[in-house]
Structure formats: C-alpha cells, structure tokens
Amino acid sequence: MKSIAVLAVATAVLAACSGGGATSADGKTVVNVSLDPGLEQGAIDAFNARVAAFESANPTIDLVPREYKWDATTFTTQLAGGTLPDVFTVPFTDGRGLIERKQIADISGQVAALPYAGKFSKEVAKAGSTDNGKMWAVPIAAHGQALHYNRTLFTQAGLDPDKPPTTWDEIRADAKRIAEKTGQAGFAMMTSGNTGGWIATTLAYAFGGRTEQLDGDHAKSTVDSPEMVKALQAVKAMRWDDNSMGANFLYEWGTINQDFAAGRIGMYVSGGGNYGSLKAQNAMKPEDYGVAALPLTGGANAGVLGGGTLAAVSAKAPEPVKAAAVKWIDFYYLEKLTTKDAAVADAKTTADSGQAVGSPELPVFDKAAFDERMTWIAQYVNVPVKQMTPYTDKMFDQPLVPEPTRSTQQVYALLDPVVQSVLTDRGADIPGLLNGVQTQAQALLDKK
C-alpha cells in the first residue's frame, strides 16, 4: 500500500501548497523570477547584474531569483502545487493548453502596452495567445524542426557530410548505408514521454498532413490522415525492410540527444536549435555536428512544425506582481532581442560561460529585426556555423506550421504507442492503430 499512499499523498499535498508573489515589509512588490539551474558563476553574476539593473530602474520592485527550468516531469507538480516562480518559461506546446485551463495569468493587458506588441511574428504569437488574439504568454524564442546528422558517421559511411539528404528517399538510402557501413543506427526516432507523438506529427506535417482541423470552436482530429500513414510507413520501411534504425526504440528527448552526441545515431529529427543542448549537456563534438532542413514532400500543404519558448506569469500572482512580472519579461527576455547593448551583453555572458551562441533559431519578431540582432552578436558566435548552412540557408523559406493547439500533449501521448508499435512489431497495422487513436483523440478534443 506504500506506493499508493505516496502517490495519493503527492497528489493531495500539491493541492495544499500555495505560491505567488507578495509585498515585502518595505512595501516593495516581490517577484520571483526564473534562473537556469546549474549555471557557471559568471552566468549567475551576469544574471544578478541584470536583476540589480532592473531593481535600480524600478525601485518599487524586489526581484527574487529562483532556480527553474521547464521539465515535463516536474512542471506538472510545480504548476499544481503553486511552487513555480512568478515568471517562468514553457514550450510553445503548452501555451494554448495553459491558457485554455486558465493555469497562467492573463497578462494580455500589460503585454498590449509594450511598444513592440503588434510586431510579433504572426505564427509565433499564436502559441501564447487566445483564439481572439489576446497574448497571455510572451514568445521569447522560436525554432522549426530540423534533421540533425552526425558528419563523422556520414564520412565513415562514404557519404558527403556537406550534402545531407534533401528528400525522404535520400534519408532512407543514407540511413541504410550508415547502418551497413558503421553498425550504428542510420536514423533514429523519439518514441517516449509524448515525444513519439511530437515527431510523428512533425513527419505528418512534412508529408503534407495535419493532426487537427479547426472549425470555429470545434476541433476535428485528423491523426489518421493518409499523410500520417505515409510518414509512419516510411519509418516502418527503414525499421523492418532496411534494418537501419538501430536497436533502441524507447528514446525520448534526453536519451536520443545522448546517443546522437555519442556517435550512435546517424540522423534524427528535433528542434533546429538543439545544438546548444547537445553541447552543454551531452558534450557534442562540434566537428561531428551537422543539421539540415527537414525534407518536405506532399505539395503545398507540407510544412515544418514550429516550436519555441514562452514566458508566462503564475495564475496566482496578484495584479501588482503581474504588472512587475511583465516589466521583467520585457527587460530580461525581450530587450536582448530588440536593443543592441542587451543583445551584446547577453551573447558575451553566454559565450564566456562556455555555452553555445548562434544556434539556429527563427525570428520572434520580423526577419529584419532578427538579422540586425545577428550582426550585433556576430563576434560572439561560437557554433560551427558552416556546418549548419544546409539548414540555415533554407529555414526561412520553409513554411512554418504551428503545433496542434488542442490537447496537444495528450494527443502526442496517444501517438507514442503507435510509433512504438511501428518500431517493435513487424506486423503493426498502421491505419488500424491510427484509427484507434483517432477515436480517443476526438474524444479529448470534444471534451474541451
């Protein structure tokens, strides 16, 4: 009974906790702000300097840095327990769901007053906005999905690392060759912790499909689209006909990054800006790394699934804290995208602490503002830029399609077992499996 009791207690204790900012004894508005855990002392000092600068410009606000980094497994508990900082970041995937459930504060009024409020990229802004365009969470970074590849394995397989595959047929052929020549997985895929659904959706988009259709307030699930079937059949062929997908079919984001950096995977699909994590967390050798644009097939409807990061404010924050929080979001997260001094200071600090500067990302505002910022920070860029050109040369030309907006993570979770079946069961009936998921996904969308 011990485990049940622990789970029951964990669930219930969350309800009893409380959080949110307050007012200090000297009448200042106290705001808990997020600080990445595990930073080098230099980065912490730089963060504290920004905090001091903000407090000096806003003497009625007292900022309290708290360690926080979004993690799927701990975010739920922090959110439910009210232990999140007042200002925290979440991926685009969660934005609409948090807004629908009113689990973050409505800061649309304060955001609308920012000078650049109307300049956010339209597609990017959607992730943090309600259906009627009110921005509850502020986009601070954006990226599209890309094909990451190991240049060393390409070379060992007799392939040209400067000419990564540009079609799905080429991906299949190269994966087979890598597996045959090196014994490593030519192509690998995430399948666990909702990432299987995430990547399956990415592939469906690339094949011209979508997983939901919105008609006013009604959402129709289309996870069983012919494009999704085609995408999974392509994966199945690599797995069972070519045996080019290695031996691990339970990857999630952390473990696939680990194996990729360790040279055990030739190619995989993930966020275009993933190099920063690969370097910081998995000691990726720069010379091994390559990234290419995700091949799009299936006509005009094919697109790249977009993603990114949103800054949000705790639902429990009172009005003064909300106002102060938006000021901090503006000062800390967005100033480095909009003003030269902040951009340079941020890039210098990041580079000095050994982290990647210049990983591919998409504009939060317009392309001109993005290009201008890149010229400001050019001297601090420390990533293998040339090896990223197969992606960066094309990333602005590829149509970016936002993630599905309704019950996104839950539908991804439903797709995980389908992807796992395709990779572990030679006889997996893809249309049949997707048909089963379709019913459950529609039930989730209807429940909204």
Next chain:
Amino acid sequence: MTAPPTVDRRPAPVVPPPAPVKRRVRRVRGGGLGTVVFLLPMLVVFGLFSWAPIVQSVVMSFQETNLVTAPTFVGLDNFRAVLADPLLWTAVRNTLWFAVLALLLGYPIPLVAAVLMSEVRRFKGLYSTLAYLPVVIPPVVAVLLWKFFYDASPTGVFNTLLGSVGLGPVPWLQDASTAMVSLVIEATWAAAGGTVIIYLAALTGVPPELYEAAEIDGASVWGKVWHVTIPRLRGVLLITFILQIVGTAQVFLEPFLFTGGGPANSTTTILLLIYNYAFANSLGGDYGSATALSLMLAVVLGVLSAVYFRLTRSWSAS
C-alpha cells in the same frame, strides 16, 4: 415498556486512596489526558501528512480539478472514465502478468538460495553478503545499470555474453514480448536478497534433530527439503507469498524507469497508469481519475490484505 433501573446492591468497596505516582501511571494507561498529550505530536504529524492527504485524495476522486482553478464535483464520473479507459484493462493484464512472472521467478529463487546457503559450511557470511548486496544498491541506480546491460544491440553487455555462447541478440526492453520478462529479472535480482535473509533466519529455527531423523530414515536432500524444511517454513512462505502479491500489484519503479510503459503499452502497470493520469501531461493531469484509480486499487489491496490476515491466522493456529 421500559426496563427497570438496575441497582447495584453490592456494598461499595473500600478503596484506599492511591499514591500520586501510581495514579499518574494509571491515568496514562487508562487513556486519560496524559495519554492524549503524549500522543498529540504523533497524531498531528500522522493526521497532517498521512490521513489528511488520503482523505483529500478520496474527495478529489469525486472532483474535476487542475489544482489551480476551483474544483467541481462530478460524482462518479472519474470512476466511470477510468473503467471505460481501454488502457486500464491493459494495465491490469500487465500487472497480473508481472505478478505471475515475479512469482515464477522471484518466489522460488530466494528459497532455493537460502536452503543451499544454509547447507554451506564455509564462507556463510560472504554468501549472505553477496545475496543481500543488490538490496543495498539504490533502486534507481540499479535500474539505470541494468538499462545499460539490456542494450538490445549485439554489442550490449548481456547480448555480448549470450553471443559468446551462440545465442541472441535478445531485444530485451525493446520488444513487447520480452520487455516484461526483462523487468521481472531485474526486480527479482534487486529484491531476492531481503527474502533470502528472512528464509535464512527461519531456517535456523528448524530443529537439526528433524534432519537427523530424516537422514536415519534414508531421506535424500530433496526429501529433507520437501518433508522437513518446507513444512517448517510454511508460515514464512505464506507471508512472503502474500507480500509479494501485494508488492507486485504496486509495481511502478521498473516500468517507469526502464520503459516508461512501452513498447506500445506492454509494460504499463496500474500504478504507472495512475502516475500518467496525474503527472504525464505537463499541463496538469487528470487528478480526479488518478485518485479514483488509486482508491479502487487500495480497495482491492485491502481485500487481499484481509484475506492474508485471515489465512495467516488460520495457518498460525494449525
């Protein structure tokens, strides 16, 4: 009609006034104020951190809540939703399959090991230490180690060993047909040491003259085990049997860390399903369904425990 008042006609006993110390002791033993004062810290801690959350969980099982906005009572909807979830029956099947495999592997191995170790004359302590060592290793560390061993490629640790005798490679965790067996093998390795120690302790209680008598009667080693050891251990065997069933019904750590319930839900157990209801969705899970299923599992395990107490009582009496 009312019963006539009962009147005690016995003469009142003459009781000398007790000494103050004795009175205090009696007050404590008799459950007076002193007892309450002594119990209070424990009651507060137990009530606050154990019973209050449990009661709150029961309440939550009848609510729809994301723990941020105000909850709404939904009657039995959460129970209906859980019972209608096709994954529930997959999880029940998987949990039973784990329990069967754990009994087949995990039940006899410690017994055989304990009997063999009790027969050993030299280095007894060394064998006991080796048997118990896996219990000392933190479970998460053990699972991560075994995950490495279970690498399904031909160069994986276990597959390399199997390959040296012309077997394999085995997909281990990467195939629905072998994943659960792989989990049980590790779970048996991790837990057997504790059970071995219990059996070893029980074996010391078997009178040596019984073995001598059996030997005089010409009993083989197997005969001695079957006719002397097992009957003398039957109480302990029953307890470990029931505890194993209760423990396996709550298996969580292995599927959570090894496979996350995959491949294709082949290792999703009841407790993992509860966890997934509550915590797998980063937007805040379905806490109502999670607590509803927890409650149902608690009831089933409560019934099992009642059966266990009843059985052990009759065994003890026989």
